[in-house]
Amino acid sequence: MRAEYINPFILGITTTFETMVDCPLTRGVPRLRGGDEVLHDVSGVIGMSGQAVGTVVLSLSTSVALKAASTMLMQEMTEINADVIDAVGELTNMVAGSAKSKLEELQLSISLPTVITGEGHVVRFPSDVTPICIPFQSQWGPVKLEVCLAPVAVAVPV
Amino acid sequence: MRAEYINPFILGITTTFETMVDCPLTRGVPRLRGGDEVLHDVSGVIGMSGQAVGTVVLSLSTSVALKAASTMLMQEMTEINADVIDAVGELTNMVAGSAKSKLEELQLSISLPTVITGEGHVVRFPSDVTPICIPFQSQWGPVKLEVCLAPVAVAVPV
Numbered sequence: 001m002r003a004e005y006i007n008p009f010i011l012g013i014t015t016t017f018e019t020m021v022d023c024p025l026t027r028g029v030p031r032l033r034g035g036d037e038v039l040h041d042v043s044g045v046i047g048m049s050g051q052a053v054g055t056v057v058l059s060l061s062t063s064v065a066l067k068a069a070s071t072m073l074m075q076e077m078t079e080i081n082a083d084v085i086d087a088v089g090e091l092t093n094m095v096a097g098s099a100k101s102k103l104e105e106l107q108l109s110i111s112l113p114t115v116i117t118g119e120g121h122v123v124r125f126p127s128d129v130t131p132i133c134i135p136f137q138s139q140w141g142p143v144k145l146e147v148c149l150a151p152v153a154v155a156v157p158v
Numbered sequence: 159m160r161a162e163y164i165n166p167f168i169l170g171i172t173t174t175f176e177t178m179v180d181c182p183l184t185r186g187v188p189r190l191r192g193g194d195e196v197l198h199d200v201s202g203v204i205g206m207s208g209q210a211v212g213t214v215v216l217s218l219s220t221s222v223a224l225k226a227a228s229t230m231l232m233q234e235m236t237e238i239n240a241d242v243i244d245a246v247g248e249l250t251n252m253v254a255g256s257a258k259s260k261l262e263e264l265q266l267s268i269s270l271p272t273v274i275t276g277e278g279h280v281v282r283f284p285s286d287v288t289p290i291c292i293p294f295q296s297q298w299g300p301v302k303l304e305v306c307l308a309p310v311a312v313a314v315p316v
Contacts (some may be wrong), residue, residue, distance in 0.1 A: 019301075047205020048269055054269070055205070109211075111213060112212050116279055121275070127244050
C-alpha cells in the first residue's frame with residue numbers, strides 16, 4: 001500500500017472520532033499487518049472500489065463501541081445490540097467517506113458497511129496485498145484501523 | 159432487497175462451485191436474514207458499489223473450505239492457512255463477479271475480499287437493509303450465501 005494513501009485514513013478516523021463522538025484519539029505506530037492478527041470485539045468492515053480496490057476495518061473494544069454509540073444516540077447503551085451495530089457501521093462509513101474525499105484521483109465508491117462480532121474473530125486479507133494496521137488509544141479504550149488499498153491493474157481487452 | 163437481484167447471485171454461486179471446484183450445490187429456501195445469525199467457520203466478505211451498494215458474504219464450514227481449496231490448489235489442505243483464506247476470498251470474488259456481470263444496469267464494481275475466521279462470528283448488516291440468506295448443501299457440507307444490495311438514493315447537490 002502506498003504511503004500517501006495512509007494519511008487520509010488517519011485523518012478520517014481522528015476527525016470522525018473528534019467531531020462525532022467527542023473522543024480524541026492518540027495514534028500509535030502504523031505497521032504492516034500480520035496474517036492472524038486478532039481484532040477487538042466489534043469490527044466495522046467496508047469495501048472501496050474505483051481506480052483502486054480496498055477495504056477499511058475499524059475495530060473497537062466493547063467499551064469503545066458502547067461509549068461511542070451512547071454519545072451518538074444520546075442514551076446509554078449497555079450491550080452490543082442493533083443500535084450499537086448501526087453506530088459502528090456508521091462510524092466506519094464516515095472514516096471511509098472522509099478518506100475517499102481526500103483521494104479524489106482514485107474515484108472511490110464505498111460499499112455497505114458490515115459489522116463483525118464474535119470473540120477472537122480475525123479479518124484476513126488476500127495474501128498478495130499488504131494491509132496497514134494503525135493502533136489508537138482513546139479515553140474509552142483501544143481502537144484499531146486496518147486499511148488496504150491497491151490500485152487496479154489496467155484491464156487488457158480480451 | 160429486490161427479488162430480481164437475488165437470482166444472479168444464486169446462479170453465481172452454483173456456477174462458481176460447479177466450474178471451479180466441481181462441487182454441485184443443492185439450494186435451500188432463501189429467507190430474510192435474522193440479525194444474530196451465526197455463520198459457518200470461514201466467511202468471505204466483499205463489498206459492491208455503483209448504482210447500488212451492497213455486500214456479499216460466502217460462508218463455508220471448515221470442511222467445505224478445506225476441500226474447495228484442495229481442489230483449487232491441487233494439493234490436500236488440512237488446516238485453515240493463508241492459501242485456504244486466499245481460495246475462499248477468490249471464490250467470494252467469483253460469486254460477486256458473476257452476479258455483477260448479470261446486473262449490468264447497476265454498474266457495480268467490486269472491492270477487495272476479506273475473509274473472516276473465528277468460531278461463532280456474526281456478520282451484521284445495517285438495520286435499515288434486509289439481507290437475504292440462502293443456504294446450500296454440498297457433498298462436503300453446508301454453505302451459506304448472504305446478499306444485500308440496495309439501490310443508491312439519488313444524491314441531492316448541496
